[in-house]
Amino acid sequence: MLTLYSYPPLFGVADNNGYGLKVFAFLKLAGVPFKHEHIFDASNAPRGQLPYIVDGEHRVGDSDTIIAHVSRKYGVTLDAALSPARRTTNLLITRTLDDLYWVMSYSRWKDGRYWHQFRDALKREHPSLTDEGLMKAKEFNAQRYYYQGIGRFEPEAAMARGIADLAALATLIPPHGYVHGDKPTEIDAAIYGFIANIYFYEIETPLKQFVISHGGLAEHCRAIHAAVSI
Structure with a gap:
C-alpha cells in the first residue's frame, strides 16, 4: 500500500504543512488507499523535503509530482473533464x-x-x-x-x-x-x-x-x- 510521509498534525488538521495536507486531501478525494506516517525528519525524503510517498519501488517527493504519479498509476479522474x-x-x-x-x-x-x-x-x-x-x-x-x-x-x-x-x-x-x-x-x-x-x-x-x-x-x-x- 502507498505510504504518505508528512509532517504531524496541529490544531485538528492532518498535516500542519500546506503541501502535505494538499497530498493527504488529494488521496482522500481520489479514493486511493494509503497509510499516513507523521515525521519531522526529512533526511530520507527525495530532495530532503516533506511530503513524500513510498509506492512499491517508487519514492516520490514534491506534492505536484506525487499527485501526477498517483493520477497516472491509479487512474485518478478528478480532473478528467477540465478544459x-x-x-x-x-x-x-x-x-x-x-x-x-x-x-x-x-x-x-x-x-x-x-x-x-x-x-x-x-x-x-x-x-x-x-x-x-x-x-x-x-x-x-x-x-x-x-x-x-x-x-x-x-x-x-x-x-x-x-x-x-x-x-x-x-x-x-x-x-x-x-x-x-x-x-x-x-x-x-x-x-x-x-x-x-x-x-x-x-x-x-x-x-x-x-x-x-x-x-x-x-x-x-x-x-x-x-x-x-x-
Whole structure:
C-alpha cells in the first residue's frame, strides 16, 4: 500500500504543512488507499523535503509530482473533464499557493507576534519536541526566508502579501460548491491544504482573520475538511 510521509498534525488538521495536507486531501478525494506516517525528519525524503510517498519501488517527493504519479498509476479522474483553460487556471492558483506558503510559514516561525504561541502549541501537541530543536528550526527557517525574499519584509508587509494571495483566491471560489463546479477536483485539495492551515489555526494572525471574514474561503475549507475527515 502507498505510504504518505508528512509532517504531524496541529490544531485538528492532518498535516500542519500546506503541501502535505494538499497530498493527504488529494488521496482522500481520489479514493486511493494509503497509510499516513507523521515525521519531522526529512533526511530520507527525495530532495530532503516533506511530503513524500513510498509506492512499491517508487519514492516520490514534491506534492505536484506525487499527485501526477498517483493520477497516472491509479487512474485518478478528478480532473478528467477540465478544459485546457481551467487547467491553466489551476496552474496559476498553484503558483499563488506557493507564494502564500512563505507568508504562512513566516507567520509561524519568524513573526515575533505569534512565534511563542506557535512554539507552545507544537510542544503541547508533540511533547517530544525540545526548545533547543525548535530554536534550530527557527534559525534554519530564518535563513530560508532571507534567501527566498520574504524574510526581508517587515511583518506587516509580509502579511499584506499573504492577504493579497488570499484575496485573489477568494474571487475564484464560489459561495457554494467548488472551484470548477459541484464536485471537488485536484485544485480544491490544493487550496484546502493551505486554507485549512489558516482557518483551523488557533492563533489569530491577519491571515486567519481574512479567511474567517470571507465566507467563500471558509465554507470551501469546511466542505473539503468534512469530505477528507471521513
